[in-house]
Amino acid sequence: MKNTLNKGSIIVWIVIVILAILLIVGFTSKKSDNNTLRGEDQSQSGPTLTQTEAETLVSETWGECVPGECGDVVVTITQNDDNEYVVTAIFGELDDSTSQTKKVSMATYQNETWKLGQPIITRMCHRGNVDNTVGWTAGLCI
Secondary structure (H helix, E strand, O other), X not given: OHHHHHHHHHHHHHHHHHHHHHHHHHHXXXXXXXXXXXXXXXXXXXXXXXXXXXXXXXXXXXXXXXXXXXEEEEEEEEEOOOOOEEEEEEEEEOOXXXXXXXXXXXXXXXXXXXXXXXXXXXXXXXXXXXOOOOOXXXXXXX
Protein backbone atom coordinates (compact mmCIF):
# COMPACT_ATOMS: atom_id res chain seq x y z
CA MET A 1 0.00 0.00 0.00
CA LYS A 2 2.86 2.36 0.78
CA ASN A 3 4.42 1.81 -2.72
CA THR A 4 1.08 2.56 -4.43
CA LEU A 5 0.75 5.85 -2.57
CA ASN A 6 4.26 6.93 -3.59
CA LYS A 7 3.62 6.03 -7.23
CA GLY A 8 0.36 8.05 -7.11
CA SER A 9 2.18 11.05 -5.64
CA ILE A 10 4.86 10.87 -8.33
CA ILE A 11 2.21 10.77 -11.08
CA VAL A 12 0.42 13.78 -9.55
CA TRP A 13 3.70 15.74 -9.45
CA ILE A 14 4.50 14.85 -13.05
CA VAL A 15 1.04 16.03 -14.16
CA ILE A 16 1.49 19.29 -12.21
CA VAL A 17 4.89 19.92 -13.83
CA ILE A 18 3.52 19.22 -17.33
CA LEU A 19 0.58 21.58 -16.74
CA ALA A 20 2.92 24.29 -15.48
CA ILE A 21 5.09 23.95 -18.60
CA LEU A 22 2.04 24.08 -20.86
CA LEU A 23 0.79 27.22 -19.11
CA ILE A 24 4.15 28.95 -19.50
CA VAL A 25 4.45 28.01 -23.17
CA GLY A 26 0.84 29.02 -23.85
CA PHE A 27 1.28 32.39 -22.14
CA THR A 28 4.46 33.12 -24.11
CA SER A 29 2.87 32.30 -27.48
CA LYS A 30 -0.24 34.36 -26.61
CA LYS A 31 1.99 37.35 -25.81
CA SER A 32 3.74 36.91 -29.16
CA ASP A 33 0.39 36.74 -31.00
CA ASN A 34 -0.81 39.92 -29.28
CA ASN A 35 2.33 41.80 -30.34
CA THR A 36 1.77 40.78 -33.95
CA LEU A 37 -1.88 41.88 -33.80
CA ARG A 38 -0.84 45.27 -32.48
CA GLY A 39 1.55 45.71 -35.40
CA GLU A 40 4.72 45.00 -33.43
CA ASP A 41 6.07 42.46 -35.90
CA GLN A 42 9.77 42.11 -35.24
CA SER A 43 10.52 40.11 -38.44
CA GLN A 44 10.72 43.20 -40.66
CA SER A 45 13.10 45.98 -39.87
CA GLY A 46 13.23 49.35 -41.51
CA PRO A 47 10.62 51.50 -43.22
CA THR A 48 7.55 50.22 -45.03
CA LEU A 49 7.02 50.99 -48.71
CA THR A 50 3.40 52.02 -49.26
CA GLN A 51 1.41 51.69 -52.48
CA THR A 52 1.32 55.47 -52.92
CA GLU A 53 5.09 55.73 -52.43
CA ALA A 54 5.66 52.93 -54.96
CA GLU A 55 3.43 54.61 -57.56
CA THR A 56 5.26 57.93 -57.08
CA LEU A 57 8.62 56.14 -57.26
CA VAL A 58 7.65 54.43 -60.55
CA SER A 59 6.45 57.72 -62.02
CA GLU A 60 9.61 59.61 -60.98
CA THR A 61 12.03 56.83 -62.00
CA TRP A 62 10.49 55.31 -65.14
CA GLY A 63 8.10 58.05 -66.20
CA GLU A 64 4.36 58.22 -66.56
CA CYS A 65 2.12 57.07 -69.38
CA VAL A 66 2.34 59.48 -72.28
CA PRO A 67 -1.07 60.07 -73.89
CA GLY A 68 -1.21 58.30 -77.23
CA GLU A 69 1.64 55.92 -76.33
CA CYS A 70 0.55 54.35 -73.06
CA GLY A 71 -2.91 53.42 -71.80
CA ASP A 72 -2.30 52.92 -68.09
CA VAL A 73 0.21 51.81 -65.44
CA VAL A 74 -0.46 49.14 -62.80
CA VAL A 75 2.00 49.13 -59.90
CA THR A 76 2.27 46.25 -57.42
CA ILE A 77 4.51 45.68 -54.41
CA THR A 78 5.59 42.31 -53.05
CA GLN A 79 8.14 41.21 -50.51
CA ASN A 80 10.62 38.43 -51.18
CA ASP A 81 11.86 35.89 -48.62
CA ASP A 82 14.42 38.42 -47.32
CA ASN A 83 11.66 41.03 -46.65
CA GLU A 84 12.98 43.17 -49.52
CA TYR A 85 10.45 45.10 -51.55
CA VAL A 86 9.97 44.17 -55.21
CA VAL A 87 8.13 46.76 -57.32
CA THR A 88 6.45 45.73 -60.57
CA ALA A 89 5.01 48.23 -63.04
CA ILE A 90 3.04 47.08 -66.07
CA PHE A 91 2.59 49.76 -68.71
CA GLY A 92 -0.29 49.26 -71.15
CA GLU A 93 1.21 50.14 -74.54
CA LEU A 94 -0.73 51.66 -77.43
CA ASP A 95 1.40 50.55 -80.38
CA ASP A 96 1.00 47.93 -83.07
CA SER A 97 3.53 45.37 -81.76
CA THR A 98 3.79 45.62 -77.95
CA SER A 99 0.67 45.30 -75.81
CA GLN A 100 2.37 45.72 -72.41
CA THR A 101 5.80 46.46 -70.98
CA LYS A 102 6.69 45.14 -67.53
CA LYS A 103 9.46 46.58 -65.35
CA VAL A 104 10.48 44.77 -62.15
CA SER A 105 12.99 46.17 -59.68
CA MET A 106 14.11 46.03 -56.06
CA ALA A 107 13.25 49.08 -53.96
CA THR A 108 15.85 50.15 -51.41
CA TYR A 109 15.70 52.80 -48.71
CA GLN A 110 18.79 55.03 -48.81
CA ASN A 111 19.36 58.38 -47.10
CA GLU A 112 15.71 58.53 -45.99
CA THR A 113 14.36 58.06 -49.53
CA TRP A 114 13.21 55.10 -51.65
CA LYS A 115 15.11 54.23 -54.83
CA LEU A 116 14.47 51.67 -57.57
CA GLY A 117 17.33 49.55 -58.84
CA GLN A 118 18.02 48.53 -62.43
CA PRO A 119 14.78 47.02 -63.77
CA ILE A 120 14.27 43.75 -65.57
CA ILE A 121 12.21 44.70 -68.63
CA THR A 122 9.95 42.28 -70.48
CA ARG A 123 7.21 42.74 -73.08
CA MET A 124 3.91 41.16 -74.01
CA CYS A 125 3.46 41.13 -77.79
CA HIS A 126 0.33 41.38 -79.94
CA ARG A 127 1.52 39.06 -82.73
CA GLY A 128 4.47 37.21 -81.21
CA ASN A 129 8.14 37.71 -80.49
CA VAL A 130 11.29 37.42 -82.55
CA ASP A 131 12.42 34.53 -80.31
CA ASN A 132 9.19 32.56 -81.03
CA THR A 133 8.20 32.30 -77.36
CA VAL A 134 4.80 32.91 -75.85
CA GLY A 135 4.10 35.26 -72.93
CA TRP A 136 6.45 37.80 -71.40
CA THR A 137 9.72 38.11 -73.29
CA ALA A 138 12.89 40.15 -73.12
CA GLY A 139 13.03 39.96 -76.91
CA LEU A 140 11.52 42.32 -79.41
CA CYS A 141 7.94 42.07 -80.61
CA ILE A 142 7.06 41.41 -84.25
